[in-house]
Amino acid sequence: MTHDVIVIGGSYAGMAAALQLLRARRSVLVIDFGTRRNRFASQSHGFLGMDGMAPGDIVRIAREQLEAYKTLTWIDDTVADVSGETDAFTVTTCAGECHDGRRVIFGTGVTDALPEIEGLAERWGKHVFHCPYCHGYELNEGRIGVIGTGPNSVHQALLLPEWGPTTFLTNGVVPLDHDVRADLLRRGVTIEDTPITRLSGDATVELTDGTSLDFAGLFTASVVAPSSDVAERLGCQIEDTMLGRMISTDASKETSVPGAFACGDTARVPHSVALAVGDGSWAGASVHRSLIS
Template structure:
């Protein structure tokens, strides 16, 4: 039973992954606290796609409905607070929030997401998640047959071009003046009439996030309907690092097949530990990790 600020599990992050884990645990009557700072990773995106029963829904609507359903389970609490510090006190984990509250738990689940580091290109941030997108599976269908630019490092640009070629025949790869595509890749791109633009982008002319033109350093501009871009990122929370959780070479929290981090008793789910950035994947990882955490807690107390 929960006493004061002591829980079986604290879930840091109350978006899709965190709420999914909370439902899995709440249905097993585990005492769960969700701490949520209110800034989901996909807050810039007007619609969520590729998630059955929720295709084309505003992301906040999905999260609000999920929150309503999860909080019907009486052993699940949610605090609209940002977790700022973490530690280990005796046999328990300790989480401190921006309001000064201190909570303890047997297990931690981090559903904290990642923070995109957008380039300093005029208009880019306004378009991000709307007409500057990162994933053909999440958004590509909506831009089928549209004039499409791919502004990504060369090897990944070639991969995205292969995927997007099934959606449109109006594709250009924008190298930024750093063209490292191989002769074989260039041959295949030419075969599919995919053009190469070896210029640096300085601005994206847009209106309320709808891109109009890409402006280049030589003053020229080309009209596009959508741009695929991949940006660097960092972990949204430093608490896993404080607790000793390792990162992969790509910067994700290192987890095993059960979503366990490198620190016993700590789990990570959703975007912070997977390059598959989608609502469907976040929900799936949360559901599975919740079951694993419940199994561990049950075995430890039985």
């Protein structure tokens, strides 16, 4: 059987793309292993109608709604390879199964590279975050720390005083010139240049001089890359962005390989559940138009 569309990655963007195509009565195969980027968070915020819901519940409800459409096929697996061209793509899973499709959509998401600070990875998504719109409100205007990783950290530090008193921990890796320091001070940001030893408690930062700073929550700018390299191996162009590496797409979400599309965190900046869903919906509609052109 040749599917109209094979969606690689069944998280928020992938399912949103699939929904548009299913509603156009197209045959859609979704292949997904179930590893979501926001799996560490207990709640998802900023998504209209589902604000404060557990990420797993959003995904469960969405999948149940997709499964009401008769032209959906869902496989719980990981994609090992994609080959072919428009109207003749072949997707191979790690289980060794081969599936044919006229179009493919990469909704594979991204992987976060975090600062190598003791205790940080264990707190990611719980007490250390990347998006203030997703997690800032719940800190209840408490003290906020921004752990520096690069230029994007300055942007975070300038933005976060909206949510609480903010300290920018440059950690010895973000040099600040006179103008940037002045901008931060004008926003009321406290600047701490002492390097970080480790994180402890919920959101306590221990510095190399023995000082401990307690925060309601911490933010850091991770560097991202596509969670799978199958799009790149197919020949899709990858671009460097302010947040990391992404699959390059045009305005219709088509990649540099005709007939292959990409959406969600792996193909746009900035990132959030709401933006991923919108991006996926547009990708799905664009793929449908390509099938009838």
